[in-house]
Amino acid sequence: MEFRYASLPHRVIFGAGSSRTSLAAEVEALGAERLMVIASDRDTALVDELLAPWRDRVAVRFTGVRPHVPDSVAAEARRMAVDHRVDGLVSIGGGSTTGTAKIVALTTELPIIAVPTTYAGSEMTPMWGMTTAARKETGVDRRVLPATVVYDSDLVATLPVDLAVASGLNAMAHCVEAYWTEASNPIVRLIATEGVQALAEGLRGLAGTERASGASAADAGTDTAAARERLLYGSFLAGMAFATAGSGLHHKICHALGGAFDLPHAQTHAVVLPHVLAFNAVAAPESAAMMARALGADDAVAGLRDLASAIGAPRGLAELGLTREQLTEAIDLVAGRLPIANPRPVDRADVEAILTGAFSG
CATH class of the missing domain: 1.20.1090.10 (Dehydroquinate synthase-like - alpha domain)
Incomplete structure (x- = not known):
């Protein structure tokens, strides 16, 4: 038997309620002072609750999440990150939300904390995707791999x-x-x-x-x-x-x-x-x-x-x-x-x- 296996540098927090008990500590450990929070408008109430303990670290919120990350969405999110001098990303949502954070990280090399609210699984991968002129481009780059993933089964209860x-x-x-x-x-x-x-x-x-x-x-x-x-x-x-x-x-x-x-x-x-x-x-x-x-x-x-x-x-x-x-x-x-x-x-x-x-x- 012959094979090669490379382990990626994951940090995972898994457990019911962990977004409320552990996320603030992970944000603190990240050391970022000007965070961009990426989440859909439909998750506003949840996001407001989760970021309350570290609200003073949030420089800007991006809510223009769309499936398959159109290039126009990518451009706007990247522009906001630069304009607001962001030094870290927190994504709260499904695969499209995580994907948007990855596209920002691809060009800025900003660290990501991902809090998934669906069963996408993309938060564990260095894969990214973006759609331009109705064609989806994908790639692999370790710059987009989230630094920390917080899995909280309470967050999928209303899915x-x-x-x-x-x-x-x-x-x-x-x-x-x-x-x-x-x-x-x-x-x-x-x-x-x-x-x-x-x-x-x-x-x-x-x-x-x-x-x-x-x-x-x-x-x-x-x-x-x-x-x-x-x-x-x-x-x-x-x-x-x-x-x-x-x-x-x-x-x-x-x-x-x-x-x-x-x-x-x-x-x-x-x-x-x-x-x-x-x-x-x-x-x-x-x-x-x-x-x-x-x-x-x-x-x-x-x-x-x-x-x-x-x-x-x-x-x-x-x-x-x-x-x-x-x-x-x-x-x-x-x-x-x-x-x-x-x-x-x-x-x-x-x-x-x-x-x-x-x-x-």
Whole structure:
């Protein structure tokens, strides 16, 4: 056995209530005196509460967060950081919020404290993304890796169940792809397997929830606190696995769809994942077997599809708003990125089959 494994310099605070008990100390330890707080307008009440103990250190708040980090948002956030002589960043929110902080850090090298409120997992990675002219550009740079991540399962208690489901499957996609990228190794696969199991258990914990619009994870079942904690733990592991393994066919498809058509990020991952898994599982039987065991199933593909059905995951790209005309453009976009390293060789016909299947669900 031969492999290489590089551990990234993570500092993680994990625990219910930790954003209220530990965040102020982490801000103090960062040593920054002129912070930029990055958070969406919809999280204003939460942000006001969390920053109260260190309000005097906040130089500016940026609330113009948008999915896929359009270049106009990046430019405005970077301008504000420079104009206000910011010396540190605190992001409080989901993957788009973390992504905005990363784009600022990419050019300023400012340290980030990330407080995730969804199951994105991107806070554990040195990956960044930005959309310019409907095309999403991504890269890897250690300057964007948060210095500290504070995981507090209390902060996902009000997450709408449909978004919690999509976000959890987004994290699952990080784990699944980590099994077979070129940079994968036995350690990453162990982390990914633990992540798949934790995410599946957490998602099943929400399965009995009524998924009416606005329903939240706090409304589900009798043991939702444990389910939220398992999901957050799984997303942490998913981010760790993705940080080392990097992206492959699945993420390249989802990035193309999100950048070109502004499809919702987490839901797009949730829809596409079973189709890419079905395509690749036959070429990576050992990894598929590990995944199946983590899902509590005999077959990885069937296990993932059963889980998605049980938790009410979105089924097709058409459901997310993609039109048939855009489907043709999407196939051209992804095919234009070939060759893509993958455990099974992939050509244009394969891309067309995967996306056509994902379109109809």
